[in-house]
Amino acid sequence: MSGALENVGSIWDLLTSPILRTVALGSGLLGAVSGALGCFALLRRQSLVGDAVSHAALPGIALAFLLTGTKSSFGLVLGAALAGWVAMVFVLAIVRTTRLDENTALGIVLATFFGFGLVLLTFIQRLPNANQAGLDTYLFGQAATMLHEDVLLLGAGGALLLGLVVMFWKEFKLVSFDREFAATVGYPVQRIELLLTLLLVAAIVLGLRTVGVVLMSAMIVAPAAAARQWTHHTGMMVLLGAIFGCAAGVAGAVASSVVPHLPTGPTIVLVATSWAIVSLFVGAKRGILWQWLRLRMLQKRLAEEAILVGLYELAQVHGGERHGHTEGALRALSPNLLRVRRRLRELEQRELVEETSRGAWALTAKGQSQAQQIVEKAQEKR
């Protein structure tokens, strides 16, 4: 009893500890920024760019360390940003000068840069210098060692990026939707796209230390993909992307501090992607579940109408209104009809059809008038 209480007490201590507060704040900020900017990457069908940039950042980090010996996050982040930028320039150059398409170019650049980064990292680890330890945390990220200084960098950088998104909101939206139209009204489309890509690169680089180069692209794609499922408005989508990303960041930080040996970065990514999968199924606007249910309801309604009209037509051809017809006759009329008996029972409950004798069905007066309406509507449309 007292052991459990002690446990709760120690978890409470953990949750209120300044270390967790720093880590949670930093992770939340990173999630919010990458979630918001990821939305534009998703809308412009450029999700793979996030992948390429984050992987390409690795050699930048290694080179920044090799050339300057710095281990401050600012210096390394600068190296990562430069490498990410060079990678994007390479992609553009490949697309322009060869016949390879953008996806292929992204794949080539991603693999080359990442491979080069791993080589450099291995080289650094063999250096007889005690100072190099910890650089490999950039592979999978290490949020737990986040410092006050890192949070400040994330906060300032994130505020700048989100501020720019708000400032150029109209332009970003227009260029993402219809870049040719934007060009015809006189917008410098290429420069706007460049700025948008720059912001994306910056958001990725900011998150590298927490989440790592391998998983950072998930923070760009997952919150945005989840947000898309819940709304049909660009503004709401970007807001939700930021909220989902932030929530994933905080949740991942808390979870990894409560559960021993749970790495923060991968946990954040797991939370974000799990939410994206849940959203894919139950998202209010586009959830697969709702689409499936709507389809089922439509199929059911169409089947009911087909039965009503079928009985109506059979009655007109022979037997008169009160003469019953079998399921077989209905199936012969519309061979694709499924679950005829069940549909008939449901219609019977709504007093639209009745069983005149065993296995034979006819329309009631109410069913008669409804069938007539359906037939008339169909004729009108024609």
Next chain:
Amino acid sequence: MRHDRAGDSPLAEDVLAVEVSDLTVAYHTKPVLWDVDVTVPQGVLMAIVGPNGAGKTTLLKAILGLVPIAAGQVLIFGRPLPEMRHLVSYVPQRGSVDWDYPTTVLDVVLMGLYRRVGWIRRPGHAEREKAMEALHLVGMADFAKRQISQLSGGQQQRVFLARALVQDAKLFFMDEPFQGVDATTERAIIQILQRLRSEKKTVVVVHHDLQTVPEYFDWVTLINVRRIACGPVREVFTEQNLRAAYGGRMAFFIEQREEGC
């Protein structure tokens, strides 16, 4: 900012709305348009016709500065396009955008006013009203709040038309507006075209239905990589020119026209 631009002084009535000279456009090394001359006087409805792959859309895009020009010159109301952009409006093929984009009909129409609103500022009440007016004109006012992903092809086309109308342009370029639309939309587009003509606006339309050219348009350009003919429909929309543009593929249409006569 606007008032010192060349286009704000009243336009001379005799200046050509569009003057394309010696235009050549190539993708990689294959020419798509070869040494094309097109002149469009003010106030006409002009159709650009030609077989598939003749360069109709490319001609439109080259005039609008959307594809690089290998050689030649384009003048809009006698000046280079960048100076006259505010007088030009473009209705792209509706298939050119992702209609699954999360936004509303009204938002798309408002995009036509972004440039006028300027950087940083947001469209306000006046812009909204203007956009609604344009939606009324194309019969889409009831759809203002609708998600664009829920529109039919014809409705999408009318939204694009409304976005062009809010720009208060003098010269309109439309790429296949009649492609795959319903009867209501076709009527709406024709009404808009006639309205623009009565307002002395100039409209250039990439068109694929030869049957309706004499009915809808008063000016026509026939192209097939090279320009075949350009002028009033009555003078240049002839069997000879059509044969020159379409080659053997024309037989069916010409027979039909003769039966109709």
